[in-house]
Amino acid sequence: xxKLPQARIAISVQTEDFDLGHEADVLxxxxxxxxxxxxxxxxxxxxxxxxDVVALELEHYPGMTEKALLGIAEEAAVRWPLNAVRIVHxxxxxxxxxxxxxxxxxxPHRHAAxxxxxxxxxxxxxxxxxxxxxxxxxxxxxxxARDSDLSAAARWHQVVSKQYGNTDHD
Amino acid sequence: xxxxxxxxxxxxxxFQTPSETLDLPTGVQSVAGLIAHLAARGGAxxxxxxxxxxxxxxxxxxxxDFTAQLQAGAEVAIFPPVTGG
Numbered sequence: 001x002x003k004l005p006q007a008r009i010a011i012s013v014q015t016e017d018f019d020l021g022h023e024a025d026v027l028x029x030x031x032x033x034x035x036x037x038x039x040x041x042x043x044x045x046x047x048x049x050x051x052d053v054v055a056l057e058l059e060h061y062p063g064m065t066e067k068a069l070l071g072i073a074e075e076a077a078v079r080w081p082l083n084a085v086r087i088v089h090x091x092x093x094x095x096x097x098x099x100x101x102x103x104x105x106x107x108p109h110r111h112a113a114x115x116x117x118x119x120x121x122x123x124x125x126x127x128x129x130x131x132x133x134x135x136x137x138x139x140x141x142x143x144x145a146r147d148s149d150l151s152a153a154a155r156w157h158q159v160v161s162k163q164y165g166n167t168d169h170d
Numbered sequence: 171x172x173x174x175x176x177x178x179x180x181x182x183x184x185f186q187t188p189s190e191t192l193d194l195p196t197g198v199q200s201v202a203g204l205i206a207h208l209a210a211r212g213g214a215x216x217x218x219x220x221x222x223x224x225x226x227x228x229x230x231x232x233x234x235d236f237t238a239q240l241q242a243g244a245e246v247a248i249f250p251p252v253t254g255g
Contacts, residue, residue, distance in 0.1 A: 144253070
């Protein structure tokens with residue numbers, strides 16, 4: 001199989017909002033090998049584990065967060081043929097309806113772009129050191145991790161070895 | 171051996187400190203040893219670290235399991251399971 005050039009990976013952890021169109025333009029600019037780009041945008045919802053969430057406070061572990069996200073993107077680039085990966089995760093205080101996370105995956109092929117995108121989100125949710133605190137009318141409370149997130153990440157150990165044991169991704 | 175320990179999220183609030191520098195007794199060599207050492211402080215420490223609650227540990231910003239060995243100067247972080255995304 002033709003070896004792709006190493007995937008371009010860009011990670012940002014920031015308080016500011018991001019612009020999906022702008023990020024997608026930047027990611028694909030000058031790269032005619034990209035045939036598919038998948039975007040995932042996560043939003044803050046007003047019903048999480050507690051009801052009536054008025055705001056979320058996102059804490060993270062500066063330094064480890066960037067390292068963990070880079071490691072997850074690199075792992076995806078080993079498993080799928082990717083031209084580029086972009087991850088933006090916001091921290092600080094966010095309100096329902098606001099964008100919280102962006103994952104863009106660009107590949108010659110759509111299946112790789114879709115699957116790598118899901119893979120990155122599944123591992124982001126279990127390995128990247130972010131913690132959500134929900135503010136409700138009754139006060140703050142830390143969001144507890146969910147078992148379903150752990151099993152979503154664990155399933156890749158089986159799926160990937162089964163479907164991607166060979167190097168032909170077409 | 172001296173190490174730095176960082177706490178995040180609920181544990182940072184419960185322990186009322188974001189970080190501390192620790193001089194470990196010679197017997198404490200692993201993550202499991204460090205956790206037992208901290209839990210021996212009692213109160214919230216034993217409740218969070220020895221009460222069957224789930225938490226994660228990183229050494230020098232990499233997730234590790236309880237058998238991992240500590241090195242002098244290490245940055246050890248103890249935090250609840252992550253909830254980003």
